[in-house]
Amino acid sequence: MWFAGPARLVPEAGRPGALRLGFDLKPGMRVGLYGGSFNPAHDGHAHVAETAMTRLHLDHVIWLVSPQNPLKSSKETAPLAERMAGARAQARGPGMIISDAETRMGSQYTIDTVRILKQRFPGVHFVWIMGADSLASFHRWKGWTQLMHEVPVAVISRPWAGLKSQTSPTARRFAAARRPAREAKLLPGAKTPAWVYLPGPFNFQSSTALRERLRKA
Numbered sequence: 001m002w003f004a005g006p007a008r009l010v011p012e013a014g015r016p017g018a019l020r021l022g023f024d025l026k027p028g029m030r031v032g033l034y035g036g037s038f039n040p041a042h043d044g045h046a047h048v049a050e051t052a053m054t055r056l057h058l059d060h061v062i063w064l065v066s067p068q069n070p071l072k073s074s075k076e077t078a079p080l081a082e083r084m085a086g087a088r089a090q091a092r093g094p095g096m097i098i099s100d101a102e103t104r105m106g107s108q109y110t111i112d113t114v115r116i117l118k119q120r121f122p123g124v125h126f127v128w129i130m131g132a133d134s135l136a137s138f139h140r141w142k143g144w145t146q147l148m149h150e151v152p153v154a155v156i157s158r159p160w161a162g163l164k165s166q167t168s169p170t171a172r173r174f175a176a177a178r179r180p181a182r183e184a185k186l187l188p189g190a191k192t193p194a195w196v197y198l199p200g201p202f203n204f205q206s207s208t209a210l211r212e213r214l215r216k217a
């Protein structure tokens, strides 16, 4: 068994017990895990993925299109196929992977996802990527303190989220684990807990604003 948790594993044909995830990773690779609802995807998401790719010197950024954010209402969430297609259209450049791995694994919570991927790909240097607004509410995520010990975290700045994120319970609890932005490239493979906050430039796009615009159209 890969992981003794709530996740449901999808066996791969010919490889009993292995997960069929739709991508392969080699030991030593530097890989960003970029989770999101992408409801819908927009160029702010591309900005986050590209910033992480460049600043952390990553081989891949995997856009993990979430089956359902456990803290958001499912009423507004578009079907996975639509959100996957939107993410594919936004992802630019080599190294970007758009993935429905969480749906395949039956994992809704980031801590479960990260643990499964670490077990499936030993020796891969994973980093969790998120925007500053996610850091502000990170203490509401399942097993958030353990998650900080599972994987290094890169936070990309976002308009209006700077103060709230940098004074958040997570930022305060893990103040000693914060690395300067100039050391961002050392994050993959760093001893956990470790996190960086990468300031500016800002991208002002949001899915909420896009959904609002669509409603009014």
Ligand SMILES: Nc1ncnc2c1ncn2[C@@H]1O[C@H](COP(=O)(O)OP(=O)(O)OP(=O)(O)O)[C@@H](O)[C@H]1O
Binding pocket: 035, 036, 037, 038, 039, 044, 045, 048, 129, 130, 131, 132, 133, 134, 156, 157, 158, 159, 203, 204, 205, 206, 207, 208, 209
């Ligand atoms: N413009 C942006 N700048 C920085 N981070 C962003 C930006 N847009 C999204 N993110 C980050 O990308 C991740 C996925 O975001 P998500 O798919 O929820 O988009 P969103 O625009 O925040 O959606 P919503 O408005 O519905 O909450 C989150 O960690 C979020 O903080």
Ligand SMILES: O=C(O)c1ccc[n+]([C@@H]2O[C@H](COP(=O)([O-])O)[C@@H](O)[C@H]2O)c1
Binding pocket: 034, 035, 036, 037, 038, 064, 066, 068, 069, 070, 071, 072, 108, 109, 110, 111, 134, 140, 141, 142
């Ligand atoms: O694990 C949790 O408890 C948890 C709670 C809230 C959000 N997340 C993850 O955070 C990522 C960003 O979510 P979102 O909706 O802000 O795009 C996405 O991968 C979610 O699954 C995870």
